Amino acid sequence: MLKGFRILHAVLLILAAIGFLTFWVRTRFWLPKYAHLLAAIGGAVGLWCLANTPDDAPISKQSAIAKLLFVLGLPAIVYFFFVLYGGQRAAYERHFGTSVPCPYCKLPVPARHNPNSTTDGKLSYTERKCRHCGQTFESQRVPDEAERRGG
Numbered sequence: 001m002l003k004g005f006r007i008l009h010a011v012l013l014i015l016a017a018i019g020f021l022t023f024w025v026r027t028r029f030w031l032p033k034y035a036h037l038l039a040a041i042g043g044a045v046g047l048w049c050l051a052n053t054p055d056d057a058p059i060s061k062q063s064a065i066a067k068l069l070f071v072l073g074l075p076a077i078v079y080f081f082f083v084l085y086g087g088q089r090a091a092y093e094r095h096f097g098t099s100v101p102c103p104y105c106k107l108p109v110p111a112r113h114n115p116n117s118t119t120d121g122k123l124s125y126t127e128r129k130c131r132h133c134g135q136t137f138e139s140q141r142v143p144d145e146a147e148r149r150g151g
Protein backbone atom coordinates (compact mmCIF):
# COMPACT_ATOMS: atom_id res chain seq x y z
CA MET A 1 0.00 0.00 0.00
CA LEU A 2 2.69 2.45 1.09
CA LYS A 3 4.91 1.28 -1.72
CA GLY A 4 2.08 1.96 -4.18
CA PHE A 5 1.87 5.55 -2.96
CA ARG A 6 5.60 5.97 -3.33
CA ILE A 7 5.46 4.72 -6.92
CA LEU A 8 2.50 7.02 -7.62
CA HIS A 9 4.43 9.92 -6.08
CA ALA A 10 7.46 9.17 -8.25
CA VAL A 11 5.29 8.94 -11.39
CA LEU A 12 3.60 12.27 -10.59
CA LEU A 13 6.99 13.90 -9.96
CA ILE A 14 8.30 12.62 -13.30
CA LEU A 15 5.18 13.80 -15.16
CA ALA A 16 5.43 17.22 -13.52
CA ALA A 17 9.14 17.39 -14.36
CA ILE A 18 8.40 16.60 -18.03
CA GLY A 19 5.76 19.34 -18.04
CA PHE A 20 8.14 21.89 -16.50
CA LEU A 21 10.91 20.88 -18.90
CA THR A 22 8.69 21.33 -21.97
CA PHE A 23 7.47 24.67 -20.60
CA TRP A 24 11.11 25.73 -20.24
CA VAL A 25 11.83 24.72 -23.85
CA ARG A 26 8.65 26.47 -25.10
CA THR A 27 9.67 29.68 -23.32
CA ARG A 28 12.99 29.49 -25.19
CA PHE A 29 14.97 28.52 -22.06
CA TRP A 30 14.01 31.73 -20.27
CA LEU A 31 15.41 31.91 -16.72
CA PRO A 32 15.21 34.68 -14.15
CA LYS A 33 18.42 36.51 -13.26
CA TYR A 34 18.50 35.07 -9.74
CA ALA A 35 18.69 31.51 -11.15
CA HIS A 36 21.89 32.50 -12.95
CA LEU A 37 23.14 34.07 -9.71
CA LEU A 38 22.47 30.81 -7.82
CA ALA A 39 24.25 28.86 -10.57
CA ALA A 40 27.19 31.28 -10.45
CA ILE A 41 27.46 30.69 -6.69
CA GLY A 42 27.40 26.96 -7.40
CA GLY A 43 30.17 27.43 -9.95
CA ALA A 44 32.23 29.43 -7.47
CA VAL A 45 31.81 26.66 -4.88
CA GLY A 46 32.88 24.09 -7.49
CA LEU A 47 35.93 26.15 -8.39
CA TRP A 48 36.79 26.57 -4.72
CA CYS A 49 36.47 22.79 -4.17
CA LEU A 50 38.72 22.10 -7.15
CA ALA A 51 41.32 24.62 -5.93
CA ASN A 52 41.37 22.98 -2.52
CA THR A 53 41.63 19.32 -3.56
CA PRO A 54 44.89 17.66 -2.54
CA ASP A 55 47.29 16.52 -5.28
CA ASP A 56 46.55 12.83 -4.61
CA ALA A 57 42.76 13.25 -5.03
CA PRO A 58 41.27 11.36 -8.02
CA ILE A 59 40.11 14.61 -9.70
CA SER A 60 43.68 15.95 -9.66
CA LYS A 61 44.77 13.11 -11.93
CA GLN A 62 42.04 13.90 -14.50
CA SER A 63 42.25 15.98 -17.66
CA ALA A 64 41.40 19.68 -17.86
CA ILE A 65 38.01 18.81 -19.45
CA ALA A 66 37.11 16.57 -16.50
CA LYS A 67 38.07 19.38 -14.10
CA LEU A 68 35.90 21.82 -16.07
CA LEU A 69 32.95 19.38 -15.91
CA PHE A 70 33.54 19.03 -12.17
CA VAL A 71 33.28 22.82 -11.75
CA LEU A 72 30.14 22.93 -13.95
CA GLY A 73 28.51 20.16 -11.92
CA LEU A 74 26.99 22.37 -9.22
CA PRO A 75 25.56 24.99 -11.62
CA ALA A 76 24.03 22.13 -13.64
CA ILE A 77 22.41 20.75 -10.46
CA VAL A 78 21.06 24.24 -9.64
CA TYR A 79 19.45 24.61 -13.11
CA PHE A 80 18.22 21.00 -13.05
CA PHE A 81 16.31 21.36 -9.78
CA PHE A 82 15.18 24.90 -10.58
CA VAL A 83 13.53 23.80 -13.83
CA LEU A 84 12.32 20.31 -12.90
CA TYR A 85 10.72 21.39 -9.62
CA GLY A 86 8.71 24.17 -11.29
CA GLY A 87 10.80 27.16 -10.21
CA GLN A 88 11.24 28.32 -13.80
CA ARG A 89 7.51 28.18 -14.57
CA ALA A 90 6.59 29.95 -11.33
CA ALA A 91 9.22 32.62 -12.00
CA TYR A 92 8.02 33.05 -15.60
CA GLU A 93 4.41 33.51 -14.54
CA ARG A 94 5.38 35.82 -11.71
CA HIS A 95 7.61 37.87 -14.02
CA PHE A 96 5.13 38.14 -16.91
CA GLY A 97 1.81 37.82 -15.02
CA THR A 98 0.71 34.64 -16.75
CA SER A 99 1.17 33.05 -20.14
CA VAL A 100 -1.14 32.18 -23.02
CA PRO A 101 -0.34 30.51 -26.34
CA CYS A 102 0.44 32.88 -29.23
CA PRO A 103 -2.38 32.67 -31.83
CA TYR A 104 0.21 32.25 -34.59
CA CYS A 105 3.05 30.06 -33.34
CA LYS A 106 1.33 28.63 -30.20
CA LEU A 107 4.38 29.33 -28.02
CA PRO A 108 3.66 30.82 -24.58
CA VAL A 109 3.56 34.62 -24.51
CA PRO A 110 3.15 36.83 -21.44
CA ALA A 111 -0.36 38.00 -20.52
CA ARG A 112 -2.01 39.72 -17.56
CA HIS A 113 -5.44 39.94 -16.00
CA ASN A 114 -7.30 43.16 -16.69
CA PRO A 115 -8.02 45.27 -13.63
CA ASN A 116 -10.90 47.01 -15.52
CA SER A 117 -14.33 46.01 -14.15
CA THR A 118 -16.02 45.54 -17.57
CA THR A 119 -13.27 43.20 -18.75
CA ASP A 120 -12.74 41.60 -15.36
CA GLY A 121 -11.23 38.15 -15.57
CA LYS A 122 -10.22 38.71 -19.19
CA LEU A 123 -6.61 38.42 -20.21
CA SER A 124 -4.64 40.80 -22.38
CA TYR A 125 -1.25 40.40 -24.01
CA THR A 126 1.52 42.19 -22.13
CA GLU A 127 3.40 42.94 -25.35
CA ARG A 128 2.15 44.16 -28.76
CA LYS A 129 4.08 41.54 -30.69
CA CYS A 130 4.90 37.89 -30.15
CA ARG A 131 8.39 37.55 -28.73
CA HIS A 132 8.89 34.29 -30.63
CA CYS A 133 7.47 34.77 -34.14
CA GLY A 134 7.26 38.59 -34.20
CA GLN A 135 3.59 38.66 -35.30
CA THR A 136 1.61 41.68 -34.09
CA PHE A 137 -1.51 40.82 -32.09
CA GLU A 138 -4.74 42.08 -33.73
CA SER A 139 -6.13 43.21 -30.40
CA GLN A 140 -4.54 43.28 -26.98
CA ARG A 141 -7.37 41.17 -25.60
CA VAL A 142 -6.62 37.46 -25.44
CA PRO A 143 -9.42 35.39 -27.06
CA ASP A 144 -11.30 33.08 -24.70
CA GLU A 145 -10.64 29.37 -24.67
CA ALA A 146 -13.82 28.78 -26.75
CA GLU A 147 -12.89 31.48 -29.28
CA ARG A 148 -9.42 30.00 -29.66
CA ARG A 149 -10.87 26.57 -30.35
CA GLY A 150 -13.44 28.00 -32.79
CA GLY A 151 -10.81 29.48 -34.98
Ligand SMILES: [Zn+2]
Pocket: 102, 103, 104, 105, 106, 107, 130, 131, 132, 133, 134, 135
Ligand atom coordinates in the same frame (compact mmCIF):
# COMPACT_ATOMS: atom_id res chain seq x y z
ZN1 LIG B 1 4.07 33.77 -31.98
